[in-house]
Amino acid sequence: MILKTEAIVLKTFDFRETSLIAHFFSKDYGRLDGILKGIRGDSRKFASNLEPFSLNDIIFYQARSSGLHLISQCDLKDDFTVIRNNLKSIAYASYIIDLIGQLIQPNDKNIEGYELTLSALKQISSGFDAEKVLCIFLIKFLKSIGFRPRLDGCIACDRDISVAAFFNLKRGGLICSECSAADSYSSDVLGGTIASILHIEQGNWDDALRLGLSAKIKDELKNILHNFMEFHLQLRPKSEKLLSILG
Ligand SMILES: [Zn+2]
Structure with a gap:
């Protein structure tokens, strides 16, 4: 069966003499792994379409057993050149792509997650504060796959938490004193950090981008998100080291 979808390139690697294997995050089929035959012998074919985080419309023959689909066409929609011209934006976009590669399985359709990924790449490409974009992306993306910290009461005894609270990493939520x-x-944990997470979870992208985040809250958000992902999802994307070097 021949199928068509929009897809973001996650990574590629050479296969045999002339072929290339590409992993995509596709709008309609979740992660999609495919082979492009004969591409390396003909550099005009597909050209730069397959650089990481490029956006393409792809046409493929669905594989029945191997899970490796035959990609017959890639039509480039956006190669995010602006991201590629700046080391810091490359690091942030790579972090997002690494994370998707680890969290989204083949045929694990997640349109909301796909739209969030595309929005994040577009925001980084437009020159918006990439650190803030990453925080917003992580909060919304983790919620879309069912991982969100409990923030509306004590995770151990259920009582309302109005003023001072602690964040409990192991249980994944707020805990009373x-x-x-x-x-x-x-x-x-700062009250402002909790309020920021709730605001970002509930609002749309534009609301979230307008939210003012102090340096202190941004640092706390990053720590909570990264520790939460590492503890509960055993995730630490490879590009995290590069991000920490760039500060
Ligand atoms: Zn309690």
């Missing part, structure tokens, strides 16, 4: 005393995975 009484419960946190008995738990070594808790750390202080």
